Amino acid sequence: MQKQRIAIIGAGPSGLAALRAFESAERAGAAIPEIVCYEKQDDWGGQWNYSWRTGIDQYGEPVHSSMYRNLWSNAPKEALEFAEYTFDKHFGRPISSYPPREVLWDYIDGRLRSSNARDKVQFATAARWVQYNEATDTFTVTVEDLKTRTTSSSEFDRVIVATGHFAYPNVPSFEGIETFPGSVEHAHDFRGAEMLADKRVLMIGSSYSAEDIGVQAYKMGARSVTLSYRSKALGHDWPQGMEELPLVQRIEGNSVHFINGEVREFDSIVMCTGYIHKYPFLPSQLAIDSPNNVYPSGLYRGVVWQENPKLYYLGAQDQWFTFNMFDAQAWYVRDLILGRTALPSVQDRAAHIESWSKRFSELSCVDDEVRFQADYIRDLIENSDYPMFDLDSVVEIFIAWQRDKAENVLTYRDKQYRSVMTGTMSARHHTPWMRELDDSLQRYLSQPEKDEIAKMLDDEDVTESIRAN
Secondary structure, eight states, rough: OOOOOOEEEESSSHHHHHHHHHHHHHTOOOOEEEEEEESSSSSSSGGGOSSSOBBBBSSSSBBOOOTTTOOOOOOOOOTTTSSSSHHHHHHHHHOOOSSSHHHHHHHHHHHHSSSGGGGGGOSSEEEEEEEEEETTTTTEEEEEETTTTTEEEEESSEEEEOOOOOOOOOOOOOGGGGGGOSEEEGGOOOOGGGTTTTTTEEEEEEEEEHHHHHHHHHHHOOOOOEEEOOOOOOOOOOOTEEEOOOEEEEEEETEEEEETTTTOSEEEEEOOOOOOOOOTOOGGGGGGGOOOSSTTTEETTTTTTOOOEEEEEESSSSOOOHHHHHHHHHHHHHHHHSSSOOOHHHHHHHHHHHHHHHHHHTTOOHHHHHHHHHHHHHHHHSSOOOOOOOOHHHHHHHHHHHHHHHHOOTEEEGGOOBBTTTOOOOOOOSOOOOOOOOOOHHHSOOOOOOOHHHHHHHHHHHHHHHHHH
């Protein structure tokens, strides 16, 4: 029997999960298909592969990553930890619960660093078109080598779409925005909060991007930060200089009018207005057309394209869980491809989709959504050999994280959590997050001497603690 050929489009965390899933099976003695992964960037990592570029990259392609320079994890690492490659294993010692981007990239990269997975990836290669051939039940994948500018096509039995859905920004318009004399950018193009020092900043949106970039701007010395929400305020106990207002009504020069009648003046606007599902290499009959949510339409078990079950999506959901969810999806897809798990009939798949869609439509709060996604991951793991982990404890971590932010949105990153994989309690980072201005891997893993200012501040913290008690 001829060996199957599998195309993976994208080598970010989802694509790397797929490569790891097949590598795991191969190490256990299984025969795996021929795998070719296409990645349009020069290295893997997807969103975590930071680039200073915005708009168009060095090859004339739309920049994929939305990563900014001083990003730190905005949720505890214990909620995203791989079940079969722990932080303890990678770093050899406990680290804090909220690492910066370089540290998380190193963790993602480290899991496959000693494998032959890189040999399966064609870097600087963009997928241009995927065509399903009904007569042969195969896919023709056309790609362009961005360095040589040559185009080629290959036949594959199955295609895994692992490009994510945070690369094409949703950019609304507001009356009068063309009159605004300051900077206007989407979070996708945001690269660092230092440029917002001493600026009056408007964040349009009430998502986690608005929250995080807003707090980053405050940390880096913005004069004021206002978050504008459409439907519901985040509702944190914001520090002086930060506030929430309802939706923007119109803009007149520097003045922004809000629907509640308030008016503020700003120097900079950052749109944190989300992203759209867009797959320019797929025909419409293969592409997701769904709002961003935790259960996008058209997918059986959130990964199998119902209309053509030889096409798979990884990481297409809005995400509470991230890396370990991508793993659970990848292991399940791998087992479908290897024939270890049977694919139900089209009718049974439709019934499964309907039951989960109904449950999704009845969610009433954030905590319900987290539990829904935990149950979704549990369902995947029960149908593969990915190591089961304590999903209920991860749910509790997410709920505690929400409480921490409500208590103090500036200090929640200083909290510590215990790994559900190893039981290890995280370390306390040597510098409180609000005072840490060096986001590098080297600085993070070091044990720096405290300078005089840090010692004075620590003494003040101790004094305040004694007075409080």
